[in-house]
Amino acid sequence: MTRLLTTTALLGALALPAQAFDLTDMSDAERAAFRAEIRNYLLENPDVIMEAVAVLEERQQADAAQNDEAMLEANKAALFDDGFSHVGGNPEGDVTIVEFIDYRCGYCRRAHDEVAQLIAGDGNIRLITKEFPILGPNSTASSKFAIAVKHVAGGEAYEAANEALIRLNGEMSPKALRRLADTLGVDADAVIAKMESEDVAREINETRALAQRLQINGTPTFVVESQMLRGYLPLQAMQEIVARVRAEG
Known part of the structure; x- marks a missing residue:
C-alpha cells in the first residue's frame, strides 16, 4: 500500500509543470523513494533501457553523419x-x-x-x-x-x-x-x-x-x-x- 501511494504521488508530481517539481527541493526520504521507484520500474521493465540506448545510438549516428557531411563539404x-x-x-x-x-x-x-x-x-x-x-x-x-x-x-x-x-x-x-x-x-x-x-x-x-x-x-x-x-x-x-x-x- 505504501509503495502504491508513493508511486501515485510520484506520478502526480511528474505530471506537474517542470517548474512546480523541483528535484533539488526533495527531502532525503522523498529523494530515496523517488530513486527506488525508478529502480523498481526499470527492473520490472528492462526493455525500456534497451529502447533508450537504441534511441541514443540513433541520435549519435545522425549527429555523426551530419558532422561528416559538413566536413566533407568543406573539404x-x-x-x-x-x-x-x-x-x-x-x-x-x-x-x-x-x-x-x-x-x-x-x-x-x-x-x-x-x-x-x-x-x-x-x-x-x-x-x-x-x-x-x-x-x-x-x-x-x-x-x-x-x-x-x-x-x-x-x-x-x-x-x-x-x-x-x-x-x-x-x-x-x-x-x-x-x-x-x-x-x-x-x-x-x-x-x-x-x-x-x-x-x-x-x-x-x-x-x-x-x-x-x-x-x-x-x-x-x-x-x-x-x-x-x-x-x-x-x-x-x-x-x-x-x-x-x-x-x-
Missing part, C-alpha cells in the same frame, strides 16, 4: 580534385569513391579485391586513391614507392604498384623496392630517387592534413560522394551504398 576540393591523387575506375563515372589506404593495413588488404570487383562490375564508378600511411616505416616506404612510380611511369604503372604492394609482406628495404621496380618494369633508379623528393613528401603530407581535418584516423576509410564510411565494408554493402547514392541523385 570537397581536396577530396575530389587535389591534382595529384590517382583517379582510376571510370574517370567520367557518375559516382565517386575516395579510398584512404595503408598497404600494411589488414582490412585494406581484405577490401582490395572487393573494391576491384565493385569497380569492374559497375563500370561507372570513379575511384580516387589517397595514400595514407599510418602503420609505421614500411607503410610510409610503400606509399612513397607507389607515388614515385606514378611520377616516373604514369597511372597504369601506379595501379600495378598498388596491386603488388597490397599483397607484399616483408621489409621495404632499398633492395626489396629495387626488385619490385624491376618486376613492374619501371626505372628502379629513377623511382628510388623520386621517393625522397619534395613532390612525394607533399602528397603524403597533404593527404595526412586532409585526413586530420576529416577526423580520419584509421584505414580503410571510404568517402562515397557526401557519405563517410569508416572501416571495411563487404562488396554487397558497398553495392547497396552506391545504388542508394545514385537513387538519391
Whole structure:
C-alpha cells in the first residue's frame, strides 16, 4: 500500500509543470523513494533501457553523419580534385569513391579485391586513391614507392604498384623496392630517387592534413560522394551504398 501511494504521488508530481517539481527541493526520504521507484520500474521493465540506448545510438549516428557531411563539404576540393591523387575506375563515372589506404593495413588488404570487383562490375564508378600511411616505416616506404612510380611511369604503372604492394609482406628495404621496380618494369633508379623528393613528401603530407581535418584516423576509410564510411565494408554493402547514392541523385 505504501509503495502504491508513493508511486501515485510520484506520478502526480511528474505530471506537474517542470517548474512546480523541483528535484533539488526533495527531502532525503522523498529523494530515496523517488530513486527506488525508478529502480523498481526499470527492473520490472528492462526493455525500456534497451529502447533508450537504441534511441541514443540513433541520435549519435545522425549527429555523426551530419558532422561528416559538413566536413566533407568543406573539404570537397581536396577530396575530389587535389591534382595529384590517382583517379582510376571510370574517370567520367557518375559516382565517386575516395579510398584512404595503408598497404600494411589488414582490412585494406581484405577490401582490395572487393573494391576491384565493385569497380569492374559497375563500370561507372570513379575511384580516387589517397595514400595514407599510418602503420609505421614500411607503410610510409610503400606509399612513397607507389607515388614515385606514378611520377616516373604514369597511372597504369601506379595501379600495378598498388596491386603488388597490397599483397607484399616483408621489409621495404632499398633492395626489396629495387626488385619490385624491376618486376613492374619501371626505372628502379629513377623511382628510388623520386621517393625522397619534395613532390612525394607533399602528397603524403597533404593527404595526412586532409585526413586530420576529416577526423580520419584509421584505414580503410571510404568517402562515397557526401557519405563517410569508416572501416571495411563487404562488396554487397558497398553495392547497396552506391545504388542508394545514385537513387538519391
